[in-house]
Amino acid sequence: MKQIILVVNCGSSSLKLALFDENENKLASALAERLNRNDAFAKIDDDNRTVVLPNGANHKQALQALVSTLRERHLMPGTPTSIGHRVVHGGETFREAILIDNDVVKAIEDCASLAPLHNPVALAGIEATLEQFPDIPQIAVFDTAYHQTLAPRAYLYALPESYYRDWSVRRYGFHGISHFFMANEAARRLDKSPATTSIISAHLGNGCSITAIKDGLSVDTSMGLTPLEGLVMGTRSGDIDPSIFSYLCSRGMSLSEVDRALNHESGLLGISGQTNDMRSLCELADQGHEPSALAIEIFCFRLAKYVGAMMASLSCLDALVFTGGIGENSSRVREKTLSHLALLGFNMDADMNAHHGRYSDGRIDDAASRFPVLIIPTNEELVIAREAARLAAIS
Numbered sequence: 001m002k003q004i005i006l007v008v009n010c011g012s013s014s015l016k017l018a019l020f021d022e023n024e025n026k027l028a029s030a031l032a033e034r035l036n037r038n039d040a041f042a043k044i045d046d047d048n049r050t051v052v053l054p055n056g057a058n059h060k061q062a063l064q065a066l067v068s069t070l071r072e073r074h075l076m077p078g079t080p081t082s083i084g085h086r087v088v089h090g091g092e093t094f095r096e097a098i099l100i101d102n103d104v105v106k107a108i109e110d111c112a113s114l115a116p117l118h119n120p121v122a123l124a125g126i127e128a129t130l131e132q133f134p135d136i137p138q139i140a141v142f143d144t145a146y147h148q149t150l151a152p153r154a155y156l157y158a159l160p161e162s163y164y165r166d167w168s169v170r171r172y173g174f175h176g177i178s179h180f181f182m183a184n185e186a187a188r189r190l191d192k193s194p195a196t197t198s199i200i201s202a203h204l205g206n207g208c209s210i211t212a213i214k215d216g217l218s219v220d221t222s223m224g225l226t227p228l229e230g231l232v233m234g235t236r237s238g239d240i241d242p243s244i245f246s247y248l249c250s251r252g253m254s255l256s257e258v259d260r261a262l263n264h265e266s267g268l269l270g271i272s273g274q275t276n277d278m279r280s281l282c283e284l285a286d287q288g289h290e291p292s293a294l295a296i297e298i299f300c301f302r303l304a305k306y307v308g309a310m311m312a313s314l315s316c317l318d319a320l321v322f323t324g325g326i327g328e329n330s331s332r333v334r335e336k337t338l339s340h341l342a343l344l345g346f347n348m349d350a351d352m353n354a355h356h357g358r359y360s361d362g363r364i365d366d367a368a369s370r371f372p373v374l375i376i377p378t379n380e381e382l383v384i385a386r387e388a389a390r391l392a393a394i395s
């Protein structure tokens with residue numbers, strides 16, 4: 001049967017749509033940004049014509065405008081047969097994707113205290129598509145769900161146990177949709193079954209996380225209660241001494257100012273004082289801007305330390321995988337990171353790395369390396385589309 005799967009990804013001020021057919025071909029994609037502001041903006045990918053949005057458009061208005069534009073331009077051949085939504089936080093309630101009903105909406109609402117910026121906008125997207133396509137199966141796919149296989153030793157903080165019991169304070173992990181895709185795609189490339197493949201997956205975009213995957217399952221990951229923990233990111237600090245929080249408050253900052261600084265003013269942006277964009281940082285570093293060079297050094301050193309840490313969860317390693325905008329495109333980041341890991345047996349082929357693995361099926365390790373090192377472009381939309389089609393078929 002012909003299928004059209006609509007993938008909806010609501011960010012705090014953005015909305016991304018993608019359409020797939022039953023053969024996993026991408027039919028179209030579209031984007032709205034700066035929502036709830038006067039300069040809200042929308043476009044259909046590969047199309048320079050403007051999409052008119054109401055002033056200060058919200059997620060619902062942007063969805064309506066993009067769907068009608070996709071129809072007008074004959075990019076959406078009929079009504080979707082299923083709709084997949086990316087939802088950031090599924091707490092401990094959701095261990096896998098699920099068909100959305102009233103109880104699921106209520107449970108996503110209940111998780112919103114753990115992701116106050118993200119879950120409410122995902123709900124706005126769900127509400128908008130339910131209104132527009134009331135009879136079509138809608139599926140929620142969670143960023144946290146893949147990490148629900150972590151054992152207590154990996155997900156519990158060394159805090160009084162009542163904090164977990166009473167307030168759900170634990171490590172949840174994020175980017176699960178991308179890490180799950182890596183687990184399957186790495187296995188496919190290595191000609192193995194995902195259920196017997198163990199990898200370390202480094203998702204390096206504006207947000208960054210690394211996951212140890214043992215026999216196809218997530219067993220440790222760097223993000224925690226929120227996406228702030230772990231690696232250095234574009235604007236997030238990643239790991240810091242938690243006492244920095246109270247120390248900065250004692251110097252006159254408020255709790256919300258510290259929270260804002262750690263999430264939005266730190267990471268690559270904070271260290272370089274210039275930008276959170278890795279490509280620009282590399283250019284600045286080449287021009288002799290030392291804080292930018294230092295930002296790259298700190299980013300790669302933290303990442304290398306985490307690769308080592310992730311090995312503690314594994315009894316064998318089939319591949320180290322790089323993905324995300326930085327992981328896929330920055331030969332410098334991969335080279336610097338791997339240079340810290342020679343003792344563990346990682347060895348890189350400089351030429352393959354410079355070509356981003358394009359002529360070597362994604363491989364960038366050399367013959368002396370103990371472990372394969374792979375570059376795999378992530379495809380979270382495809383995972384959501386697959387889950388939506390799968391669950392719609394059995395609904």
Ligand code: AMP
Pocket residue numbers: 204205206207234276277278279280282324325326329330331
């Ligand atoms: P993402 O969030 O996955 O879209 O990744 C965004 C990050 O990828 C930004 O820091 C970009 O600067 C970085 N990026 C994209 N292309 C390149 C490139 N060619 N070289 C270095 N960094 C890149």
